[in-house]
Amino acid sequence: MLLLVVLGVWLSSASAAKLGVVQTEGGKVEGKNHKMGVFSSVDVFKGIPFADVPGKWEKPKPHPGWSGVLKATTYRDRCLQVTLLQTKTQGSEDCLYLNIFVPQGVKLSTNLPVMVYLFGGAFLLGASNDVEVLGNSLYDGKQLADRGNVIVVTVNYRVGTMGFLSTGDDRLPGNYGLWDQHAAISWIRRNIEAFGGNPDNITIFGQSSGAASVNFQMLSPYNKGLFRRAISQGGVALCPWALQKNPLALTKKIARKVGCSKTNVDDMVQCLKMSDPVGLTMAGKIDILSVTVVVLLVGVVMDLLELAPVVDGDFIPAHPSELFHNAAQFDYMAGVNSMDGHLFAGVDVLSLNTKNATTEKQVKDLLAGLTKEKGSAAVESAYDTYTSHWGLAPEQSVVKKTVADMETDFMFLVPTQTALQLHTRNSNGARTYSYLFNMKTRIPLLPSWVEAEHAEDLQYLFGKPFSMSLIYFPRHRDLSKYMIAYWTNFARTGDPSTGDSNVPVPWPQYTRNHRPYMTINHKINKYSVSYDLRSEYFTYWTTTYSILPSVKRQEEEVEVEEEEKEN
Template sequence: MEPLRTVLAVALLLGTASAVSLGVVKTEGGSVQGKNIRLGLFRSVDVFKGIPFAAKPGTLEKPRPHPGWTGVLKATKFAQRCLQMSMLQTSAFGSEDCLYLNIWVPHGRQVSSNLPVMIWLYGGGFLVGGSMGPNFLNNYLYSGQEIADRGDVIVVTVGYRVGTLGFLSTGDAALPGNYGLWDQHAAIAWVHRNIRSFGGDPDNVTIFGESAGGVSVSFQTLTPHNKGLFKRAISQSGVAFCPWAVNKNPRQVALQVAEKVGCPTDDTMVACLKSIDALTLTMAAPRVKPGTPDYPVVNYLVLSPVVDGDFLPDQPANLFHNAADIDYLAGVNNMDGHLLTSKDIPSFGGEKETPVEEIKRLLGAYTKEKGQAGLDMAFAEYSSNWGSTPSQVSIKSTAVAIGTDYIFLVPTQAAIHLHADNARSGRTYSYLLSEPSLLAGRSYHHWVGADHADDLQYVFGKPFATPKAYGDSHRDLSGYMIAYWTNFARTGDPNKGKLKVPVTWPEFNSTTQQFLELNAKMDESYVGQKMRLRFVRLWTSTLPGLPSLNDIA
């Protein structure tokens, strides 16, 4: 009789545990119902997919409020991605009607309330990307489930327009651009207004993103339009100062697109562009071509945000007062430049020898404005520890360091410094992820550290969700990153919250400039100071101090 009683008791417990769910949720547009997923005896997560946060946007127009719906919206299927070119750039997929978001709400014994909220902005160079369904084969990289469950936070992922539809601009009021940034802002504002109904705290919202998503997070902290909508922000491998983050000559791109779609380039151009169908406009975007040492891939990323006098009323460097009360955590991967640099230098892969000349040409492309003097100064700095006969590892790893510094690390350090210098109540944290790439020694050279986008799998808990693809050390690192990220979202301090961390992460200030190196083996020795200071000074102070070729001419 006793075993039967135990079985009944467990069945009863399971029955009550599975009943913990939000059920039908009322939002400003109407009622929604998601799907409840059981994760354990007293853990479940409600998942809402495809909730509209704005109406279908007009072509090259700001987002508008959604008109709402009647009845209960079954929020169980992802919406389509925003219309974008395929990776081969020969076709397009997705939809214009793409301003939707997804929400993961974790529950314990009771339905959750007043939880911290984390809003994810995806990367993709402002050209591609999405958080609607599988990113690769059946692997959905941006599932919020592991973060929500482990960190006890609500995770929201949003759609925003990319490519021509998101960022085409004439550089003036006729076609100001930044439509993708306005989409993100509309999603953040929707979350602020509605998340209480899902058990979230509208006064404790963190935005986070990687690459173009990290740049977007940076811009969202700098615009005056988000006052009071979120409290904290995390930029992973991307900030407003990245060389590809702001298009300084958007009109040139608009003229190219107009010519491709058969629009005149006079004062009727904008009206004509707005009348062209979205697919044609998408396919008219300038193509990203394989880089060369003289014209690196990063130069092709031209459909990006602009200083429009509205969303960005001034140059990013002059807008940090808007982020003075926002807690900011930012960092890069120690070989973030590998992905692009290995495409720029043809001899990089495999056993081929990379000539020193190719490194010089790449560096010359990055220091172009400063001419020979700039190249000589930069090359002397980067080759200072080579000796008379540098090894191939030295040469190739220097190429990666140059790409990492120029495209990601130095801009991120500059943003962290400015945030700390302008902060009132906002705290600042800096990191460097150094976990070796999973491809190191396989399709990559054995010495490759954390490549661009390597952080995503750890932040989103992939080593837990797909355990066979990872080892225990990867689960350790993923646990650490989820702990730091969600503690930061909860309290503004990555060390304090619901999850234990392996090392105390010190705040960044301009005097000590402390940062945390994230690694599966980390201990107290992983707290560093003055990240790559020599090279930060080279790019932010020494090189800018040289006369530009334009000035001389």
């Protein structure tokens, strides 16, 4: 009995390490300690302000601070945004908060690597605690922190009209959501040491528009020395949906919707600044009726993803492709899911996920929507490239998978590979790594040929097969273990193969002349490393397609010819 009592006392004292009250620049905060194992726990701090309530279309300002101890035990409101079904708004303008997950062992953690997560959601919606299942957010950082022995931070930032509306000049420069992310990273850099983190070893990572945001943060001159590494999952700044090239036209459209249509741009902006934020947010929604119309009129759903960062001459001083010299210092890991484009292709080609046949006309219509900048010549050349392996009578599963591949390549894979190549060309000793995530989809009712859908990697990275074990199989836990090991090793050392976690096989570095990539699924072995990811299609889009004249240029050339004839 005495032995049991002694053992019990020893166990309780051995697992008692927790932070308690932490002093930050704004004041004291106290989180909640969550038991993970006999000798491990995670301190969770929810809803710590990293900036003041932002003014409308203004950069974030420092938080004034608070007295007493802030009880950081509940998530704060997301930033004002439309709901998933786009029927109403949710959230608040008071939304610039972050959440911190600190793993603890027998002793208090110190000098840990820090991983800062930027959520996705088409720059239109999302939150640091989004997608709740059984009371647990998809981005809950406890498993990743505990299993990878890293501090995980998730942050809110403004989205939609309030985060990205721009006139393309000083009147409404735009990029307010990017400034929020930058403010959060800066706050973490200044304060994370008090939580046991190493301010000199911060990795930012994100998915979809969050992944593109990671890339934008790398490319901005404002982030030199603020973080050390970056991971983009299914998105980069070069993606065709990640940059708004005609912001004034979009702002005029939104102004019309809220009754601010004015001939003079200054008057329009003045009217917009006096408009109700909820009405402005609703004006930026994607109209479901528009989706149908766009698809029927030989368009693509990507055209409706309009609110996005802009080249503002400040945070993003030039086109992203010209800014990779700013990213020379950051180790970079980037990749895509094998069917990142399937979700979008299923809207653009309505037969894709049904038993109905996908026809040649539907495939060409999709290509016409994707390549409208280049005109009909691009449709034919792209069609020939993608159908060369079909044979005379291709099975429908082959045709449909090709359609998903087209949209994945155009929207995600080719821009990501381009970003990786630009990173290696500009790198100043920093390392580069490439991957393809292709675990078969877990989404029910999708056709058997569908592999990894957009965002399906996140459940494994955030350890859901462990925290919600009843709805996963052992193979999913294997994959989750591999991903957490590679990602946190990279955050720790800049090399996914080296660190505190064992990995199944070494992941070779991507260089200027040597382009390996890791195929990530539950069967990682020595055959999982391949080279030159989809090189035939990468070459098509970056060489053959890119040198085709644009429709606008063709029109200009015709006008010049006609003028010369008249003269």
